Amino acid sequence: IHDTGREQRSVSTRRKNEEIEKAPTPRKVDSRVDRGNRGEELFRWVLGKRGFSNTAIQKVIGGWHTIWGRHRQRLGQFDEYWKSIGKSREDLLIESDPETMISNFISQLQADQTSDANQANCRTAIAMLFRAQGVPKDKINGFALQQIMKKPQAGMRQKIKEEPVWQYNDLLRYVNEKATAKQDLSENQYMGIVIALIMGYSTLRLAEVHRSIVKDLKDGSWQINTSMIKVHETQVEIVFRPVQNPNVCPTEWIRGWYERRTKKDKNKPFLWLIEKKRIATYEEASKAVHQIMAEAGIPDNPAVTSIRKSSMTKSIDQGATKTQINRATRHKKGTDTVAHHYDKNLNDNLRQRLSEFE
DNA sequence: GAATGGACACAAGAAGCCGC
DNA sequence: GCGGCTTCTTGTGTCCATTC
Numbered sequence: 001i002h003d004t005g006r007e008q009r010s011v012s013t014r015r016k017n018e019e020i021e022k023a024p025t026p027r028k029v030d031s032r033v034d035r036g037n038r039g040e041e042l043f044r045w046v047l048g049k050r051g052f053s054n055t056a057i058q059k060v061i062g063g064w065h066t067i068w069g070r071h072r073q074r075l076g077q078f079d080e081y082w083k084s085i086g087k088s089r090e091d092l093l094i095e096s097d098p099e100t101m102i103s104n105f106i107s108q109l110q111a112d113q114t115s116d117a118n119q120a121n122c123r124t125a126i127a128m129l130f131r132a133q134g135v136p137k138d139k140i141n142g143f144a145l146q147q148i149m150k151k152p153q154a155g156m157r158q159k160i161k162e163e164p165v166w167q168y169n170d171l172l173r174y175v176n177e178k179a180t181a182k183q184d185l186s187e188n189q190y191m192g193i194v195i196a197l198i199m200g201y202s203t204l205r206l207a208e209v210h211r212s213i214v215k216d217l218k219d220g221s222w223q224i225n226t227s228m229i230k231v232h233e234t235q236v237e238i239v240f241r242p243v244q245n246p247n248v249c250p251t252e253w254i255r256g257w258y259e260r261r262t263k264k265d266k267n268k269p270f271l272w273l274i275e276k277k278r279i280a281t282y283e284e285a286s287k288a289v290h291q292i293m294a295e296a297g298i299p300d301n302p303a304v305t306s307i308r309k310s311s312m313t314k315s316i317d318q319g320a321t322k323t324q325i326n327r328a329t330r331h332k333k334g335t336d337t338v339a340h341h342y343d344k345n346l347n348d349n350l351r352q353r354l355s356e357f358e
Numbered sequence: 359g360a361a362t363g364g365a366c367a368c369a370a371g372a373a374g375c376c377g378c
Numbered sequence: 379g380c381g382g383c384t385t386c387t388t389g390t391g392t393c394c395a396t397t398c
Contacts, residue, residue, distance in 0.1 A: 036361070036362090069362080073363090115364090117365090281359095283359090331367090331368095
């Protein structure tokens with residue numbers, strides 16, 4: 001139930017453009033690789049000084065998934081700063097007041113006009129370094145630093161605004177039309193439609209579809225097994241059963257996807273590409289779905305996740321209850337994630353009804 | 359293709375609110 | 379004031395897009 005404040009976390013898409021103009025992100029070609037290595041080296045050095053063995057340090061890093069890549073970048077950014085003010089690594093260890101260090105670091109970033117998100121991320125990374133070093137929490141995050149962080153945090157909050165989402169029906173119409181000439185579709189197009197349909201009907205994310213194992217249950221239905229790593233690693237099992245219109249039916253399209261293969265390829269993984277004789281990469285899958293959305297006439301080349309938005313919006317529009325949506329999207333009971341991030345129904349109808357009296 | 363950056367998500371704890 | 383509920387903040391993490 002403690003989950004209502006999260007919509008404040010995100011950076012609005014609009015800010016992205018402004019940010020590029022007023023604060024170009026410092027992407028220096030040559031220092032790019034260096035910075036990450038630098039950050040990792042710093043982290044290893046600090047834990048090494050504390051007495052951690054290389055194996056132990058490796059395990060600490062292994063506890064992070066993809067987030068480690070972010071931390072190491074920011075630690076590299078800190079390392080650059082630390083050197084620029086004439087400090088040595090040993091100075092880090094004898095530092096008795098980490099909060100002051102962090103405050104000065106963040107203030108410098110602000111002065112250098114780095115983005116709000118960058119300041120927040122740097123603060124997180126450097127705080128992690130100190131915590132790994134064994135510094136108690138209250139020495140890392142105190143009142144003064146919180147004051148400093150107010151501005152970047154406010155800047156990161158997403159504006160609550162009304163924005164339209166493309167019509168899920170547009171995608172269905174396109175698929176419906178292609179269903180009668182499946183043999184003319186390229187491998188990429190076919191894959192794009194299959195993935196788009198799975199995403200639309202299951203609201204799985206692309207990464208989750210990409211690592212799916214798909215099983216023919218032999219009774220006309222198909223099972224999708226995958227894992228959701230975001231937040232907590234959970235196994236997910238979904239069964240698609242035929243819907244009335246075979247043209248837009250996920251099981252029909254999945255069956256057809258496997259039928260394209262020769263017998264010896266039948267048991268190859270879900271996203272096996274016949275032509276390339278290997279599994280499609282994440283990028284290829286993403287490209288295929290984008291191509292389908294473009295061909296369906298969906299404007300502005302939206303992200304693949306917009307399929308989730310579009311599909312949920314349609315469900316809500318058709319009168320699905322909150323409970324039904326939470327169940328379908330596998331969001332935790334009680335979250336209003338869907339309402340804030342996915343339900344893009346505009347309020348025009350409500351306003352019209354408000355304006356009516358007598 | 360890897361590094362990088364922005365966006366979205368969730369849990370836990372803190373803070374606010376309200377009726378008694 | 380106190381307990382129960384709601385709302386907000388913080389820390390941490392993954393997903394998706396872009397850049398070099």
